[in-house]
Amino acid sequence: MKTIQAVSYPVHFQEESYVLLSNLIKNNNYSTIFILVDENTMEHCYPKFIPNLKTDKRIELIEIESGEINKNLETCIGVWNAITELGGDRKSLLITLGGGVITDLGGFVASCFKRGIDFVNIPTTLLSMVDASVGGKTGVDLGVLKNQIGLFANPQMVIVDDRYLTTVTPREIKSGTAEIIKYGLTYDIHLFNQIKDNKDLKIKDLIFRSVEIKNEVVLQDPKEQNLRKILNFGHTLGHAIESFYLESEDKENLTHGEAIAIGMVCESYLSSQLLGLSTEKVNTVKEVVLSIYNKNNLLKQDFSSIVNLLKHDKKNVNGQVNFVLLNDFEDFKIDCKVPEDLIIESMEFYNR
Amino acid sequence: MKTIQAVSYPVHFQEESYVLLSNLIKNNNYSTIFILVDENTMEHCYPKFIPNLKTDKRIELIEIESGEINKNLETCIGVWNAITELGGDRKSLLITLGGGVITDLGGFVASCFKRGIDFVNIPTTLLSMVDASVGGKTGVDLGVLKNQIGLFANPQMVIVDDRYLTTVTPREIKSGTAEIIKYGLTYDIHLFNQIKDNKDLKIKDLIFRSVEIKNEVVLQDPKEQNLRKILNFGHTLGHAIESFYLESEDKENLTHGEAIAIGMVCESYLSSQLLGLSTEKVNTVKEVVLSIYNKNNLLKQDFSSIVNLLKHDKKNVNGQVNFVLLNDFEDFKIDCKVPEDLIIESMEFYNR
Structure with missing residues (x-):
């Protein structure tokens, strides 16, 4: 039943997170909900996630290939084209459902689409939960150079749900x-x-403490x-x-x-x-x-x-x-x- | 002898603009000065510009092909790779010298390189002087869709020097x-x-009044x-x-x-x-x-x-x-x- 308040948005850990997400969608009257997944989170996380989402808005799925090797601008161009073809506008919301590649790339894609649309991060790996939940770093690699292209941009909300961890290796x-x-x-x-x-070692507690630490650090600097x-x-x-x-x-x-x-x-x-x-x-x-x-x-x-x-x-x-x-x-x-x-x-x- | 104060930076119109630019470079102790041009501004504007720049910092030129058709992410990738290969770091400054393609694309490139480096815009066409000097819009086209990808980001300074207009058609x-x-x-x-x-019709006055209007509008909204x-x-x-x-x-x-x-x-x-x-x-x-x-x-x-x-x-x-x-x-x-x-x-x- 806990929430960590990051600089401009909440990180929710509790059961009710999805209710809060549904409320966010309702209150902001988004035009379309885009959900960014890879083939793994599509198979294992999306089925856990989607029954929780209560909304009558149009939902569109965009799938990219998993792996750091695909965290690049070519993939971004693919996602931008997909959002465009699916009629995305400035009032669209992008939900990222995946590991660090999905959340980092998705945040960057959202922040640059028509000069910025809202996004919500739902990290599904331990790394992205403890590393990408706060801090506002978005970006992609340039060649082999990690996160060379990107910007600081904050999501509207982050949901950390450790039940997704049963889906990873x-x-x-x-x-x-x-x-x-x-x-x-x-x-x-x-x-x-x-x-x-x-x-x-309760993983839940380790995650919470890690996000808490990172948030303290980021808020100070x-x-x-x-x-x-x-x-x-x-x-x-x-x-x-x-x-x-x-x-x-x-x-x-x-x-x-x-x-x-x-x-x-x-x-x-x-x-x-x-x-x-x-x-x-x-x-x-x-x-x-x-x-x-x-x-x-x-x-x-x-x-x-x-x-x-x-x-x-x-x-x-x-x-x-x-x-x-x-x-x-x-x-x-x-x-x-x-x-x-x-x-x-x-x-x-x-x-x- | 005039300056318009935009939201977070000055737009200089006067003779002394270049002195102020040289001071900016000195005061910020930039590591390298990158100058983005196209083949036209390289030939016609760069020779007018460079004698005014008083700095002992390393200067690196990056040239892209002119034309709206090149205002795209492929060109950005080329510029990002060039800056990387030339050893650009977070303390680099990018000066854009050109029309709207150069200033819009250059601002976007700078804002996303290692999550943002400083940039200065020197528009050389009438369009970019009156349109791109204030407002903070940066971006590139996605296919034929204008400015579909981009973000709001402000330069450190803009120099509007109507003498560059003798170089355009x-x-x-x-x-x-x-x-x-x-x-x-x-x-x-x-x-x-x-x-x-x-x-x-003194073009100088039309430009000044246009920038003044756009600035009033942008500051209000x-x-x-x-x-x-x-x-x-x-x-x-x-x-x-x-x-x-x-x-x-x-x-x-x-x-x-x-x-x-x-x-x-x-x-x-x-x-x-x-x-x-x-x-x-x-x-x-x-x-x-x-x-x-x-x-x-x-x-x-x-x-x-x-x-x-x-x-x-x-x-x-x-x-x-x-x-x-x-x-x-x-x-x-x-x-x-x-x-x-x-x-x-x-x-x-x-x-x-």
């Missing part, structure tokens, strides 16, 4: 866990310890000037590793969480070398990560390609890579410059 | 004149009469709830006609102004049929338009295609086309529904 649950670990390490070590000790940068912990190297696997045709892709987990181990190592994080704590991070994720040794010959991808990180200025590192758990430092040989050392540390 | 000057006529008919009949009587809709006068049918010519391979394209001029004649006719605009005034509008633009008879067999394109107008709600019509000069009514046979009659009126 254990690997996807693990992918979302990486973000929860991040919230723990940077902001609430109690949360991290819960995962480390592997007890009292919406434009990512300072505090919000902690949300990038593990993501600087993590994104580069994720992009590298995405563009390597002979390698199986990593999930976002798998890449970010490696990134957190490496960046904890950097934190210990450059700042005050103790070696013991670095080892704890590595142990917890390896207790959840398979070891994915990074090949020596790939190091330079990964380092090269760092130069496209969105936090960079004047060609300088800016890391967010930890003085200690729950204590961060932004805009850290790291010598290239130390970055490589951090990947070797992960491999050891 | 008389046809382009005429294209911009249609917007000035629109400001006159809907907001300041004195401005319209100046054009009608064809005297005291930034989100286009009411007053701002007058800026769409002539544009509902005008855009449909423009799109129709754009997609007809056997017809030469109309300029935006040529299409809007026809739209204003037709919509004045609709105003006389549905509201109080006198027949005498409708005839005056038609006479002034035909004194400037060649007659472009609309073919009977094309009427239904044009009417069909109206259904994509951004003002539509629930499949209803919403016209902005005139009770009288300087007196408008929004959200007017018009029967289809009357729309066709209005095109016949133009043809007569």
